[in-house]
Amino acid sequence: MKLIWLLLALLLTSLAVGGVVSATKDADTVSIVGDLVISALLGWAAIAAWKRTGS
Numbered sequence: 001m002k003l004i005w006l007l008l009a010l011l012l013t014s015l016a017v018g019g020v021v022s023a024t025k026d027a028d029t030v031s032i033v034g035d036l037v038i039s040a041l042l043g044w045a046a047i048a049a050w051k052r053t054g055s
Helices: 002-025 029-053
Strands: none
Touching: 002 029
16 A cells, blocks of 8 residues: 555656646746646645655
């Protein structure tokens, strides 16, 4: 079961980092704010998944 949490944590971490990178490429303010909010939620979920792995 820890392997599933580890894979989920890696997926969520990569999605959060990708969202931050995507936010820096857009010029529209609303898109930047939306990308950063979604990235923050993904980052929070990634931290929770990392805690579940026990590492």
